[in-house]
Amino acid sequence: MLKIRVNSAPTSVQPLKIVSIGGGNGLSTLLRGLKRYAKASAGALDIAAIVTVTDDGGSSGRLRRDFDVLPPGDIRNCMVALSEDEALLSRLFQYRFSNGRGLKGHSFGNLFLTAMTHLTGDFGQAVKLSSEVLAVRGRIYPGTSANVVLEATLADGKKITGETRISRSRSRIERIALRPSRPKPLAGALKAIAEADLITLGPGSLFTSVIPNLLVDGVAAAIARSPALKAYIVNLMSQPGETTNFRASDHLAALLGHAGRSRRGLIDVCVVNTRAIGGPALDRYQRQAARPVETDFDNLARMGAKVLGADLVRASAVQPKAKIRHDPTVLGAVVLELAQQGRCLKRE
Numbered sequence: 001m002l003k004i005r006v007n008s009a010p011t012s013v014q015p016l017k018i019v020s021i022g023g024g025n026g027l028s029t030l031l032r033g034l035k036r037y038a039k040a041s042a043g044a045l046d047i048a049a050i051v052t053v054t055d056d057g058g059s060s061g062r063l064r065r066d067f068d069v070l071p072p073g074d075i076r077n078c079m080v081a082l083s084e085d086e087a088l089l090s091r092l093f094q095y096r097f098s099n100g101r102g103l104k105g106h107s108f109g110n111l112f113l114t115a116m117t118h119l120t121g122d123f124g125q126a127v128k129l130s131s132e133v134l135a136v137r138g139r140i141y142p143g144t145s146a147n148v149v150l151e152a153t154l155a156d157g158k159k160i161t162g163e164t165r166i167s168r169s170r171s172r173i174e175r176i177a178l179r180p181s182r183p184k185p186l187a188g189a190l191k192a193i194a195e196a197d198l199i200t201l202g203p204g205s206l207f208t209s210v211i212p213n214l215l216v217d218g219v220a221a222a223i224a225r226s227p228a229l230k231a232y233i234v235n236l237m238s239q240p241g242e243t244t245n246f247r248a249s250d251h252l253a254a255l256l257g258h259a260g261r262s263r264r265g266l267i268d269v270c271v272v273n274t275r276a277i278g279g280p281a282l283d284r285y286q287r288q289a290a291r292p293v294e295t296d297f298d299n300l301a302r303m304g305a306k307v308l309g310a311d312l313v314r315a316s317a318v319q320p321k322a323k324i325r326h327d328p329t330v331l332g333a334v335v336l337e338l339a340q341q342g343r344c345l346k347r348e
Helices: 024-040 058-067 073-081 088-094 108-120 123-133 163-168 187-195 206-214 219-225 248-262 280-287 297-302 328-347
Strands: 016-022 045-051 139-142 149-154 159-161 173-179 198-201 229-233 269-273 306-310
Touching (some): 016 024, 016 328, 024 073, 045 187, 058 073, 073 088, 073 123, 088 108, 123 139, 139 187, 149 163, 149 206, 173 206, 173 248, 198 328, 206 219, 206 248, 219 248, 229 328, 248 297, 269 328, 297 306, 306 328
Parallel strands (some): 016 198, 269 306
Antiparallel strands (some): 149 159
């Protein structure tokens, strides 16, 4: 297993370029950790996020149906995670209306992004301008500008459509697809991938947050071609139905399987947690059929992946009612170290 050395800030003269791909709480957690080092390094860290846009539940789903826009929720969370100051303005973007006809359940940031989309006529441009309002430290790209829907094929051959229905299913997922298929990526996202020192996938829901980005036309191939180091950040816990009983190698196999001919060169390193997870919080998860993801080192090695281990669990996760999550500061430090290694590899 690889050793990790944590540095407080990048040491390269040119900014280290990190591209993080995913969605949900996992991606925003990583970005929040990276922002700390971006602020400390005075421009020596360049962050780009490529975010899944398949959410069809909650406020995002309602806005998607009512206004024919891409779902803004995951994008909003990433903008807040990278914002210069997570005080008043960021809290405003996260503010959720608790009542009001038509407003209840919506967040201000989702409504803001929806309005900006209608003003500019382009969701990607709306994200860019909204990021300027929040003084975001980095660039955020939707995975695609197409209005796509997730479709899952289950182990019994049944197909279900929509991210919400898929995430609630308790049947094993065999395959995920986008409808319409092969949507186009944003040019800026492909450019960021080509120029990166490090590309990360995850953490986040495997089939509904991470893999959908690989199904966008040309993205998996661009990752495989990139000279960057590529790392998959393995989830701490399995998700009932979606990844029940999945070991780390099962997660990796699903990623590679959806990359098709681009599977070679897609992942170099798997980042795993080495801290034992226990206590009342774990008991609560296990009652919902969620368990810590096992790191099966031999299988990962046979698949050609190196393994980097670190104590990644947020300290508060041991509290009885806490959610078991990655520690953003530690995760950010691990990713920063990998980016430095990626820069060195590009020079060799």
